[in-house]
Amino acid sequence: MKIRTFSILALTSLITLIISCDQQDPPPEPPVDEGNNEIGCNYFSDKDKRTLKNNPDLEVDYVVTCRTAILGDVVIEPGTVIEFAADAGFVISDNSASLTAIGTKEDSIIFTGVTKTPGSWEGIWVQSSNAKNRLKYVQVNYAGGVPKVASDAAAIVVYAGAKLSLSNSLISHSKDYGLFAPFSHTSIDLDSNSYKNNVIPVRMNAFMCDVAVSSDDYTGNESDIFELSIQNSGLSEDRILDSIGVPYHFSPVGSQSVLGIEADLEINSGVIIEMGPAIQFKINDNASMACKGKVGSPVIFRGEEDIKGFWKGLYFLYTTNVLNVFENVEIHDAGNDPFVTKGAIAMLASPKLTLTNIHFEDIDCCAIYSSPAGSNPNPNLTTNNITYTNCEGEICGE
Numbered sequence: 107m108k109i110r111t112f113s114i115l116a117l118t119s120l121i122t123l124i125i126s127c128d129q130q131d132p133p134p135e136p137p138v139d140e141g142n143n144e145i146g147c148n149y150f151s152d153k154d155k156r157t158l159k160n161n162p163d164l165e166v167d168y169v170v171t172c173r174t175a176i177l178g179d180v181v182i183e184p185g186t187v188i189e190f191a192a193d194a195g196f197v198i199s200d201n202s203a204s205l206t207a208i209g210t211k212e213d214s215i216i217f218t219g220v221t222k223t224p225g226s227w228e229g230i231w232v233q234s235s236n237a238k239n240r241l242k243y244v245q246v247n248y249a250g251g252v253p254k255v256a257s258d259a260a261a262i263v264v265y266a267g268a269k270l271s272l273s274n275s276l277i278s279h280s281k282d283y284g285l286f287a288p289f290s291h292t293s294i295d296l297d298s299n300s301y302k303n304n305v306i307p308v309r310m311n312a313f314m315c316d317v318a319v320s321s322d323d324y325t326g327n328e329s330d331i332f333e334l335s336i337q338n339s340g341l342s343e344d345r346i347l348d349s350i351g352v353p354y355h356f357s358p359v360g361s362q363s364v365l366g367i368e369a370d371l372e373i374n375s376g377v378i379i380e381m382g383p384a385i386q387f388k389i390n391d392n393a394s395m396a397c398k399g400k401v402g403s404p405v406i407f408r409g410e411e412d413i414k415g416f417w418k419g420l421y422f423l424y425t426t427n428v429l430n431v432f433e434n435v436e437i438h439d440a441g442n443d444p445f446v447t448k449g450a451i452a453m454l455a456s457p458k459l460t461l462t463n464i465h466f467e468d469i470d471c472c473a474i475y476s477s478p479a480g481s482n483p484n485p486n487l488t489t490n491n492i493t494y495t496n497c498e499g500e501i502c503g504e
Contacts, residue, residue: 145170145188153178153202160185160213169220170194173228179238182207187216193251195228198268204236209243211274219248224303225281227251229261232268235293240271250280250304260286261304264294273297280304284327287314290339302326309333312356312365316345324352331355331380340366341393349376349403355410357382363418367393370429375400379407381417384442389420389457394427399434401463409439414496415470418442419450422457426486431460441470441498449475449502458486465493472499 145168150156160183161167168188176198182188182205196217198205209215219226229249232239241262249261261280264270266289277284277299284301287294290313300323301307307324310317312334324330330352337359347354354377356365363382367389373379375398389395399405409416419440422430440450450466452475453459466473473494476484484503494500 143168145174147172147174149174150176150178150180155179155181158182158186158188160187170196170227173197175199176203176205178202179204180206182215184209184215184243185213187218189218189220190227190249191220192226193228195231195249195251197231198234198236198239200233201235203234204238205230205232206238206240207242207244208240211243213243214276215244217244217246217249222248222279224248224279225251225259229259229263229280231263231265232270233265235267235269237269239269241275242271242273243275245276245278246280246284247276248279250282250284252281260284260309262286263288264292265289266292269293271295272299275299276302277304277307278302282306283309283333285309287311287317288335288337290314296322298322300326305329306331306333307352309335312336312339313341313343315341315347315354318347318350318354320348320350322350324350333357335359336362336365336385338362340368341371342368344370344372346372346374347377347379348374353378353380353408355380355382356385357410358385364388366390367395370394370427371396372429373397373405375403375405375434377405379405380410381407381439382410383416384418386418386447387420389422389425389430391424392427393425394429395420395422395432396429397432397435399432399463401434404434404436404465405432406436407438407440408436411439412468413439414468415439415441415444418447419452419471422451422453422459424455424457426456426458428458430458432462432464434463435461436465436467437469437473438467439469444471444498447471449473450497451475453477453484453487456484456486460488461492462490464489464491465495466497467495469494469497472502473497474501476501476503 260283264287284304397405416439
């Protein structure tokens with residue numbers, strides 16, 4: 107009888123133990139900051155997920171006092187206001203870290219300076235390839251102070267290999283650039299953003315030229331351009347450029363002024379390509395450039411300054427790609443270093459090119475240089491309705 111009674115008690119205890127194991131408390135939620143906090147250099151020193159919360163009773167929820175590295179996942183709730191002291195900023199520093207700031211149309215997230223002057227704080231630096239790096243319905247105001255480790259300043263800087271989705275956001279009053287991505291092979295998705303009262307809204311490596319989108323508003327800055335720097339860059343992948351309401355501005359970096367095109371580049375109607383000093387596009391063997399302008403909406407190539415011979419030109423080398431077709435295109439201000447450049451469009455070794463409804467103006471060399479030409483013209487050059495104004499020559503060759 108004792109034995110049986112003991113067995114029943116033992117079984118009852120075992121069942122109770124099993125049930126208690128199945129009903130363990132869930133893991134604790136990540137820490138939530140209630141606002142009115144100072145964020146110092148080591149605030150995000152651990153890699154735990156952290157949520158920054160909007161306190162409706164406070165005008166400012168957080169004040170960041172230095173350049174602060176984010177080492178884990180940081181989520182910012184709608185309506186949160188974060189101010190940054192002089193030289194302060196956020197750095198999402200490795201691939202395990204992320205910054206997710208998703209506001210709403212009615213309740214945006216605000217990153218701003220304690221002092222409301224351009225460049226009063228550094229900005230947000232993204233060095234992480236984490237797909238959770240998302241800024242939506244945010245404002246980044248008064249950033250772009252010169253950081254201690256780089257010469258270029260911007261409200262948002264995205265580094266090589268990093269990833270960022272930026273949408274429905276306002277980037278304003280940066281001391282220099284609104285958005286800056288100096289390296290190739292960076293993953294950036296843009297949609298429905300506005301850049302206002304910056305010096306230049308966006309600067310990227312030329313490899314990233316197709317990141318620009320027509321849904322973004324790049325107007326209302328000191329220079330309304332989408333700047334593309336030729337720095338260790340060429341187009342090794344296909345690109346399509348659509349009209350974005352401002353010029354694509356290609357600028358040299360030091361002595362680097364030639365953009366090598368190794369793939370297919372398509373430029374659609376309404377696009378303006380603005381060239382910095384001595385810029386040249388070089389379309390190499392098997393690559394192509396197709397310019398698809400329309401009557402009343404041409405593709406325009408022009409100099410940064412309206413000066414005859416300001417930039418070099420377009421150089422087609424060997425390529426017999428059938429996609430090399432220009433329709434309804436204007437080319438202005440080319441012919442820099444005319445002895446070398448020879449043509450606003452220069453062709454070597456009989457590349458294939460079809461030109462229809464093309465206007466050349468203020469060219470400090472021949473409009474078209476085709477080698478061979480003259481008594482033995484390039485059989486791969488087809489022209490129709492070409493006009494010239496203030497050009498040193500029309501179709502030339504040797």
